[in-house]
Amino acid sequence: MPKKAKLDKEALDYHQFPQPGKISVEVTKPVKTQKDLSLAYTPGVAVPCLKIADNPSDAYKYTAKKNLVAVISNGTAVLGLGDIGALASKPVMEGKSVLFKSFSAINSFDIEVDTDNVDRFCSVVSAIAPTFGGINLEDIKAPECFEIEKRLVEELDIPVMHDDQHGTAVISAAGIINASKIAGKYTEHLKIVIVGAGAAAISCARLYKELGADEIYMLDSRGLIHEGRSDLNHYKREFACECWMEHKEIFENADVVVGLSKPGTFTLEDIKLMDKNPIIFALSNPTPEVFPDEVKKVRPDAIVATGRSDFDNQVNNVLGFPFIFRGALDTQAKEINTQMKLAASKALALLTKEPVPEYLNEIYGKKLEFGKDYIIPKPFDKRLIVEVSSAVAEAAIESGSSPLKDFDMDAYRAELATLLEE
Numbered sequence: 001m002p003k004k005a006k007l008d009k010e011a012l013d014y015h016q017f018p019q020p021g022k023i024s025v026e027v028t029k030p031v032k033t034q035k036d037l038s039l040a041y042t043p044g045v046a047v048p049c050l051k052i053a054d055n056p057s058d059a060y061k062y063t064a065k066k067n068l069v070a071v072i073s074n075g076t077a078v079l080g081l082g083d084i085g086a087l088a089s090k091p092v093m094e095g096k097s098v099l100f101k102s103f104s105a106i107n108s109f110d111i112e113v114d115t116d117n118v119d120r121f122c123s124v125v126s127a128i129a130p131t132f133g134g135i136n137l138e139d140i141k142a143p144e145c146f147e148i149e150k151r152l153v154e155e156l157d158i159p160v161m162h163d164d165q166h167g168t169a170v171i172s173a174a175g176i177i178n179a180s181k182i183a184g185k186y187t188e189h190l191k192i193v194i195v196g197a198g199a200a201a202i203s204c205a206r207l208y209k210e211l212g213a214d215e216i217y218m219l220d221s222r223g224l225i226h227e228g229r230s231d232l233n234h235y236k237r238e239f240a241c242e243c244w245m246e247h248k249e250i251f252e253n254a255d256v257v258v259g260l261s262k263p264g265t266f267t268l269e270d271i272k273l274m275d276k277n278p279i280i281f282a283l284s285n286p287t288p289e290v291f292p293d294e295v296k297k298v299r300p301d302a303i304v305a306t307g308r309s310d311f312d313n314q315v316n317n318v319l320g321f322p323f324i325f326r327g328a329l330d331t332q333a334k335e336i337n338t339q340m341k342l343a344a345s346k347a348l349a350l351l352t353k354e355p356v357p358e359y360l361n362e363i364y365g366k367k368l369e370f371g372k373d374y375i376i377p378k379p380f381d382k383r384l385i386v387e388v389s390s391a392v393a394e395a396a397i398e399s400g401s402s403p404l405k406d407f408d409m410d411a412y413r414a415e416l417a418t419l420l421e422e
């Protein structure tokens with residue numbers, strides 16, 4: 001059987017057996033006796049209900065809210081598959097819930113909302129928000145995603161983050177910090193081309209600017225985004241360069257290309273034009289813009305990353321949202337701000353340079369060492385929860401997003417280290 005057909009069959013079997021889907025709900029209190037039932041359900045359950053009615057913050061004390069995040073999509077930009085609808089997005093959203101639980105011990109439900117109307121979507125999400133400690137928006141297309149996130153952040157008193165925007169920005173920024181070091185370049189001097197101008201691309205460009213990069217060229221399905229175009233929304237206009245230029249000129253001597261679009265939107269010919277040690281992030285999922293083995297043939301000096309789990313350098317938001325929400329939930333942060341995102345990027349970049357524990361070398365079947373083929377940590381690295389979540393928590397407190405004052409960071413790090421113990 002061809003390799004692709006074999007993987008397709010394995011993926012379907014994985015999702016179907018032994019029972020359909022990837023998540024279930026577990027009960028955390030004893031429910032074995034009449035007494036248990038009278039505590040868990042009526043009459044006992046009325047007592048915490050009335051406490052919460054008197055004091056809403058008691059919901060964090062008596063319910064699962066504190067450690068529960070909703071993964072919510074309307075299915076309009078599912079991976080790079082496009083607008084396949086709410087129901088068809090469910091395997092991805094269940095998958096995000098799996099990653100929350102597996103990598104940061106956060107409970108999560110996936111919720112697929114069948115509407116592409118911004119008002120309707122926002123009113124559904126804000127109506128169900130009391131259940132949750134945080135909201136992870138996923139795979140909602142641009143430009144609607146920007147308005148949706150803005151409104152929900154303003155309206156709700158729990159952290160709300162659109163993962164495709166900020167998770168992707170945090171991880172790719174960490175990748176750029178490390179790859180530019182390996183390439184012998186400064187982030188401030190990079191010429192960066194971003195192919196795609198949607199949810200992920202716009203937010204990535206904003207965070208790269210925070211890192212000091214200011215030569216950024218962005219392309220959408222109609223080509224270069226420049227001031228002469230009359231078809232740009234104001235999100236794209238933020239990254240319009242002054243003048244139109246030829247496609248060839250955009251890639252000439254570029255240091256970095258970040259693909260956040262779909263397969264085939266830039267080519268090996270484009271990559272050949274780039275500066276020495278080019279950094280190629282082909283991040284579209286499941287099929288990258290270009291494949292690493294093809295890039296390596298034309299540019300052996302390239303540092304290449306994809307969003308996939310089956311190549312080196314997985315630049316994927318799986319390294320972000322579990323740990324960002326962990327730090328935000330634990331500090332009761334009201335929002336996930338730029339300081340928290342930058343702290344996450346820097347923690348990821350730093351962790352990559354540390355010696356890799358032996359269990360990870362075993363999982364990946366090779367010795368992992370900071371360099372061209374290891375620019376970013378691996379998702380199974382159990383140090384991520386400690387390093388990234390504590391960095392996010394610290395930034396939440398320092399930036400004032402968290403109301404907590406006397407937070408014991410050493411004790412918190414020690415607690416984080418125990419969360420993934422079997």
Ligand SMILES: NC(=O)C1=CN([C@@H]2O[C@H](COP(=O)(O)OP(=O)(O)OC[C@H]3O[C@@H](n4cnc5c(N)ncnc54)[C@H](OP(=O)(O)O)[C@@H]3O)[C@@H](O)[C@H]2O)C=CC1
Pocket residue numbers: 077078079080081139140141142163164165168195196197198199200201219220221222223259260261262265283284285286306307315316317318
């Ligand atoms: N690795 C990772 O962690 C992540 C990867 N991604 C990937 O990024 C991609 C985009 O996701 P997202 O931003 O959410 O989706 P959006 O739908 O918001 O954006 C898609 C963008 O791709 C652009 N595009 C389409 N065709 C071309 C083309 N020929 N040349 C240049 N740009 C083109 C669209 O242009 P136009 O505006 O003109 O329609 C649009 O700006 C997906 O493949 C997704 O899997 C996303 C998040 C995380």
Ligand SMILES: CC(=O)C(=O)O
Pocket residue numbers: 078079080139163164284285307316317318
């Ligand atoms: C990884 C991810 O969130 C995406 O490709 O949409």
Ligand SMILES: [Mg+2]
Pocket residue numbers: 079138139163164
């Ligand atoms: Mg996504």
